[in-house]
Amino acid sequence: MSATITPVDASGPDTAPTPVSRLRRFVRPGAALLSGFLLFLSFPPRPLWWLALPAFALLGWTLRGRRLRAGFGLGYLAGLGFLLPLLVWTGEEVGAGPWLALAAVEALFVAAAGLGIAAVSRLPWWPFFAAGVWILAEGARARVPFGGFPWGKVAFGQADGLFLPLAAVGGTPVLGFAVALCGFGLYEAYRRFRAWRATGAVPRGPLAAAALSVLVPVTGALAALPLVDDSAEDGTATVAAVQGNVPRLGLDFNAQRRAVLDNHVARTRELAQAVKEGREPQPDFVLWPENSSDIDPYANADAADVIDGAVRAIGVPTVIGAVVTPETGKLRNTLIEWDPERGPVATYDKRHVQPFGEYIPMRSFVRIFNSNVDRVARDFGAGTKVGVFDLAGTKVGLATCYEAAFDWAVRDTVTHGAQLITVPSNNATFGRSEMTYQQLAMSRVRAVEHSRSVVVPVTSGVSAIIRPDGEIVAQTKMFTPDVLVEKVPLRSSQTPATRLGTLPEALLAVLAAAGLGWATARAVRARRTPAA
Structure with a gap:
């Protein structure tokens, strides 16, 4: 007497992807795009500066715990969601090509920030390191290539905002850091609240990190109010x-x-x-x-x-x-x-002339893609004196x-x-x-x-x-x-x-570098530790 073994159908109902599971694949990419778009909406002419906070909170949720490659990709989507609508004016008279190319290149800096934020997101006090990484990426974008393109710094969307007095403390880097930190802190506070609801307990260290991530920038902005002075010192x-x-x-x-x-x-x-x-x-x-x-x-x-x-x-x-x-x-x-x-x-x-507007780098190459470069028939040169x-x-x-x-x-x-x-x-x-x-x-x-x-x-x-x-x-x-x-x-x-001057930005870059170094050391240690 023989027995018949019936193989299990691997495509059966227990293992086949469901419509819900398929949609879940798009949740984080969609959230990344939405976070960037919310950041765009926080910029003038809309008086919605506060939207930058949920933008960074959503970005924190999107990136926390992700692998580095996923962080880069999600960061790139966030960058496109932000920069494509923000910079649409660059194609006003020359067509969509230059606009899309500029947004695509500048979004790479946001992608790099996404990779860095994903890397530091498992660290204690991660919102501080993540905000530092964002400012580090902004600093790089403001300097390269062709002298940089700082348009779209988070600080420039905060002219009506609560955090504006911090510009007098440390310029646009400190102002932007405060906004990003508060947004990441709000997400961390929400995450710890959910943990408390589920377990009834929250470790003191993570709770303090979440609270201070919100309180430090808000308190700092209030403390900086006396620096905002419009009195006439010299008449x-x-x-x-x-x-x-x-x-x-x-x-x-x-x-x-x-x-x-x-x-x-x-x-x-x-x-x-x-x-x-x-x-x-x-x-x-x-x-x-x-x-x-x-x-x-x-x-x-x-x-x-x-x-x-x-x-x-x-x-x-x-x-x-x-x-x-x-x-x-x-x-x-x-x-x-x-x-x-x-x-x-x-x-x-003018000391900083505009690339592709007042002068054309790589003219013969760029002409292949857009003949409008020849409207700039003679390049402008940069001055040297203040x-x-x-x-x-x-x-x-x-x-x-x-x-x-x-x-x-x-x-x-x-x-x-x-x-x-x-x-x-x-x-x-x-x-x-x-x-x-x-x-x-x-x-x-x-x-x-x-x-x-x-x-x-x-x-x-x-x-x-x-x-x-x-x-x-x-x-x-x-x-x-x-x-x-x-x-x-x-x-x-x-x-x-x-x-x-640049000292506050340099200190924030050191903070970011410290977080990235710590995250790298932890990852190397984890790979070297044999599994139990």
Whole structure:
């Protein structure tokens, strides 16, 4: 008598993937994308700064305990969820290719942060190490490649936030660290709460880590409030910011360079008439935007004459944004101090020119993918000197447009004596996108970081005047000719952030490196320990 053995069907109902199990595979990738998108929503023009906290809490849940490869992939998805919508303006006039390429490259830094956060997530006090890793990745993104691209630093979404005073303590790195730490801490607190519900007990160490991850940044922000001071240490100055507007949107606005110049001349003359009639106060100085004269006034006598006439009409020093075109060599994006009696008396050449905008790296290679690179027919060169103009006795620090995103470019002006900062900008290339609001938020953070009034004259909007506490006291509408005239406080004292410079960022990088080193040592020890 023989027995028949019936093999078990491996594809039977007990082992076959169910629709639910299939969907579970997409939960963490979906959460990673959502965390990045929530971070995007926390940025201006939306006043939703607090969304950065659930964004980091969700990212913490997504990455905690993951393998390094999974951390990298999930981090990359978070980066795309954040940067694709944040940077969509970069394709406003040149198509989707440059936008997608930029977001894809910059998301690699978020992917690296995801890998690092996954690595440190099993450590005690992991939220502190994870926040340090995030800031380390931001620091790298702000420096490489091509001088870096710090747009989208977490700090730049916090101009209306609870943590903003921390910018005066340690600049954008400390502000961003506090936001990330609080978000990770909220997730850890939730995780410990669930553990308590399940077991009735929570170890004191992990509970303290969760509590302090939330309490330290909140308490620090409250303690830093006295640093946010908008009193007038050195008196006040009445400043005028001119927004002349451009004839049309897009890359071809420069085709009507004379119209742009004439617009700014006309607004300045209108201001002079309003002052004469007593409708506006006499400004101490006037600020024009970047590219307000794309006709070189040194090479074109007609441009120089109309500028000189407008400056003489208003009767005070005026800063002109010009493109200077030497016969040989590279172009210069230059700010010119124009005196009503002596004409041009000082210049500042933009020190951090924009790659793929003001100059084209790897031109022949990039042309393969996008012929728009040839619109930049002649590259701009970078200046070397820090920009501080003495305008009627007020020392005004100069950071031209893109430079406002770089910590060093703004700080240099304050350490060289600036009592007020101006950020002349040209956003006409990016249409009615969110770019101008994102850049304005940077200037608000810089105001608190260095305790200085900040004036942002823009060709097409939004121009604004900001007090040292980050409050906007006057602003224009997009693509609307206008002039802002306001009395602002002047200050000369330096905040801890100004005095410390890159030291806080370096210390946070050391924290991140310590966490990564500890996690690596634990992993090596675990591999060498034989299984029981």
